[in-house]
Amino acid sequence: MAAAAGGCGSRPHTANAAHLGFSDAAFERQRGLEDQFRSSVSREHLGEFHRTLTARPHPAGTAASLAQADEIRRTLESFGLDVQVFDYEPYLSSAKEVAVDLVAPTHEQLRVAEPPADLDLDTNNADLSPGYVAYSASGDVTAPIVYANYGLPADYEALAARHIDVRGKLIVARYGRSHRAVKVHTAEAAGAGGLILYSDPADDGFARGATWPDGYWRTADQLQRGNAKYSWFWHGDPLTPGRAAVAAAERLDPATAPTLPRIPAVVLSWGEARKILERLDGPAVPPAFQGGLPFTYRFGGGSVRARIRVQMDAGRRTIRDVVARVPGARVPDRQILLASHHDAWTFGGVDPGSGTASLLELARALGALRRGGWQPQRTIALAFWDAEEPGLIGSTEYAEQHERALRDSTICYVNTDLYMNGPLDAGGVPSLRDFLVDVTKDIAEADGKSAYAAWRAHEWMRQSAERRRRGDSGFDVELKSLGSGADFVPFQDYLGLPTLSIEFNATGGYTYGAYHSNYDTRFFMERVVDPGFVRGAELVRLLGTIALRLGEADVLPFRFSHYANRLREFADTAAQWAVSDEGETLARVDLTPVRSAVQRVADAAREVETRIDDGVASGALTAASAAALNDVLFRLEQRLLDDQEPPERRWYRHVIYGWNIYSLYDGQPFPGLAEAIRVRDAARIGTEVNRIVAALDRLTAGLAEARQAAGRARH
Numbered sequence: 184m185a186a187a188a189g190g191c192g193s194r195p196h197t198a199n200a201a202h203l204g205f206s207d208a209a210f211e212r213q214r215g216l217e218d219q220f221r222s223s224v225s226r227e228h229l230g231e232f233h234r235t236l237t238a239r240p241h242p243a244g245t246a247a248s249l250a251q252a253d254e255i256r257r258t259l260e261s262f263g264l265d266v267q268v269f270d271y272e273p274y275l276s277s278a279k280e281v282a283v284d285l286v287a288p289t290h291e292q293l294r295v296a297e298p299p300a301d302l303d304l305d306t307n308n309a310d311l312s313p314g315y316v317a318y319s320a321s322g323d324v325t326a327p328i329v330y331a332n333y334g335l336p337a338d339y340e341a342l343a344a345r346h347i348d349v350r351g352k353l354i355v356a357r358y359g360r361s362h363r364a365v366k367v368h369t370a371e372a373a374g375a376g377g378l379i380l381y382s383d384p385a386d387d388g389f390a391r392g393a394t395w396p397d398g399y400w401r402t403a404d405q406l407q408r409g410n411a412k413y414s415w416f417w418h419g420d421p422l423t424p425g426r427a428a429v430a431a432a433e434r435l436d437p438a439t440a441p442t443l444p445r446i447p448a449v450v451l452s453w454g455e456a457r458k459i460l461e462r463l464d465g466p467a468v469p470p471a472f473q474g475g476l477p478f479t480y481r482f483g484g485g486s487v488r489a490r491i492r493v494q495m496d497a498g499r500r501t502i503r504d505v506v507a508r509v510p511g512a513r514v515p516d517r518q519i520l521l522a523s524h525h526d527a528w529t530f531g532g533v534d535p536g537s538g539t540a541s542l543l544e545l546a547r548a549l550g551a552l553r554r555g556g557w558q559p560q561r562t563i564a565l566a567f568w569d570a571e572e573p574g575l576i577g578s579t580e581y582a583e584q585h586e587r588a589l590r591d592s593t594i595c596y597v598n599t600d601l602y603m604n605g606p607l608d609a610g611g612v613p614s615l616r617d618f619l620v621d622v623t624k625d626i627a628e629a630d631g632k633s634a635y636a637a638w639r640a641h642e643w644m645r646q647s648a649e650r651r652r653r654g655d656s657g658f659d660v661e662l663k664s665l666g667s668g669a670d671f672v673p674f675q676d677y678l679g680l681p682t683l684s685i686e687f688n689a690t691g692g693y694t695y696g697a698y699h700s701n702y703d704t705r706f707f708m709e710r711v712v713d714p715g716f717v718r719g720a721e722l723v724r725l726l727g728t729i730a731l732r733l734g735e736a737d738v739l740p741f742r743f744s745h746y747a748n749r750l751r752e753f754a755d756t757a758a759q760w761a762v763s764d765e766g767e768t769l770a771r772v773d774l775t776p777v778r779s780a781v782q783r784v785a786d787a788a789r790e791v792e793t794r795i796d797d798g799v800a801s802g803a804l805t806a807a808s809a810a811a812l813n814d815v816l817f818r819l820e821q822r823l824l825d826d827q828e829p830p831e832r833r834w835y836r837h838v839i840y841g842w843n844i845y846s847l848y849d850g851q852p853f854p855g856l857a858e859a860i861r862v863r864d865a866a867r868i869g870t871e872v873n874r875i876v877a878a879l880d881r882l883t884a885g886l887a888e889a890r891q892a893a894g895r896a897r898h
């Protein structure tokens with residue numbers, strides 16, 4: 184029953200074959216454990232956890248956030264888990280005063296707070312703050328307004344081509360297509376005096392679908408808070424790259440740290456932004472700049488002027504991570520780490536209450552199994568990070584503080600920020616694709632079909648018309664490349680751990696009406712997102728099955744043959760970066776060495792997987808005899824890191840995956856090469872090609888070690 188050769192997109196092991204990493208006999212026991220776990224998941228408990236977690240606003244750095252952490256700690260202890268807390272003192276930023284005034288052609292004070300609604304009394308809570316942009320500079324700027332579309336470099340090029348001067352001006356830009364920090368940075372680099380962000384209904388509002396309280400999309404009154412930290416330098420605390428922000432840590436000076444904006448930024452709802460936009464004069468914008476409001480958008484730059492006043496309150500604040508464990512029986516020093524965050528801009532109804540509550544319900548179910556006498560083979564850990572919203576701070580500081588221990592112990596990091604009532608949105612490293620297919624085939628959803636069938640059907644619908652015309656034979660699901668935007672970043676990009684992001688998403692991204700608004704509440708969750716917490720219970724069953732299977736597998740279920748498939752696709756994509764839309768060659772890139780290195784990975788992976796599948800089927804590879812093999816397998820991903828430079832120069836150390844800051848949160852394959860091609864630097868292109876080849880050859884060498892370990896185990 185040896186595996187079919189890899190190389191195609193289909194499952195590399197035979198149809199009725201054993202589950203990856205288990206002999207048939209071992210999987211029968213495993214099935215019993217998983218069935219017991221899944222039948223114990225309770226949407227009533229999940230709903231109650233959610234009610235407690237979303238009772239009050241609890242932004243990071245406040246007493247309410249520390250109280251939330253302590254409540255989570257007590258709850259986890261009551262489940263019978265081993266719990267630790269970790270405190271850090273990062274540099275956080277909130278608003279003392281925010282004001283936006285239209286000063287010409289008329290004077291009008293614009294609203295920077297969200298008005299409450301009778302339907303949801305939480306929106307009237309006295310602890311709610313006005314909308315603000317964390318890490319904005321303080322300032323007081325009065326200037327003419329220029330409308331800059333999404334506020335990205337190409338938008339400023341369009342303005343420059345029309346001789347519209349943005350220096351010293353107040354820029355109005357809409358959310359979408361990039362992280363807000365990129366918009367602030369681009370405005371700053373262009374010499375703007377300040378930035379006014381808003382959510383246009385074309386991107387997040389009535390043009391997308393039903394608005395609150397009937398649907399997911401934003402009303403005229405709802406605004407989106409968020410951080411504008413320049414996290415492409417490094418994630419986490421803006422002042423302590425590569426080291427934990429503990430009390431005694433050496434810190435950068437905020438006045439010179441590259442991670443902090445130098446211009447003030449504010450945020451408005453479209454109902455308020457409209458009062459500016461509909462008055463703008465100057466030439467009409469091109470179609471790509473036109474938003475969803477019912478008038479012709481104009482560039483401005485003339486008679487319409489505004490004043491923004493921002494007084495920020497920035498400094499060191501205490502944050503608190505909570506980590507719970509069910510220790511492993513056989514290999515306690517190997518762990519599966521599942522995580523969400525617990526801080527929220529306001530109540531965190533969806534972000535992150537839906538995710539936090541799901542993880543608590545998973546903890547409850549694991550605690551019940553433990554009290555019944557069960558212990559996993561490997562440790563299962565659950566982390567609840569603080570200060571995700573200001574820029575992945577609780578997770579990053581923990582990852583930096585425990586770098587060595589995490590790299591020596593963690594076989595997989597699984598992140599769940601939030602969920603909605605929608606299809607599976609799965610991202611992660613390609614070596615875990617086959618494993619996730621395996622798991623989802625064994626989980627039934629409410630309609631009786633497997634989670635895999637629903638996942639595949641949804642992914643098929645997202646394929647291009649051209650791809651779908653060829654029919655779906657040979658088509659299979661893919662894990663999306665992880666970029667930025669959630670707590671998996673330090674674990675994938677800084678530590679090189681095998682990483683998954685498991686969520687259900689209904690709006691195609693982190694944009695939805697209540698996102699980072701006062702309206703992201705219990706009411707929104709119960710009314711729109713998941714009435715009865717049915718979908719949440721399905722998420723807990725999926726997360727728990729992943730954890731139990733990784734916790735028990737005799738051989739860890741990594742498949743690097745599929746990694747090679749993806750690398751081949753990335754090389755094909757990279758070849759296109761150097762060619763303009765008009766077919767003109769922008770830079771000379773020779774990818775032959777990369778393609779050869781990928782082929783070496785593919786060949787080595789196939790040999791390992793054949794040996795593993797034979798060994799598991801014959802009974803030669805058991806939990807005991809596979810120990811050395813497993814120790815090589817879980818560290819293979821780390822060979823794709825390049826950690827030769829200090830973190831303040833190169834914090835994103837993963838050579839294959841990174842963050843394309845100009846595309847909203849998306850993963851960027853070969854990030855260093857992509858940037859070198861973007862700036863057309865021939866020497867740098869060569870360096871980056873060599874860097875990729877070296878990383879892939881380290882992986883190939885690791886696969887050879889795995890093959891030897893698998894071979895030794897047979898005797």
Ligand SMILES: [Zn+2]
Pocket residue numbers: 524534535571600601
């Ligand atoms: Zn979140």
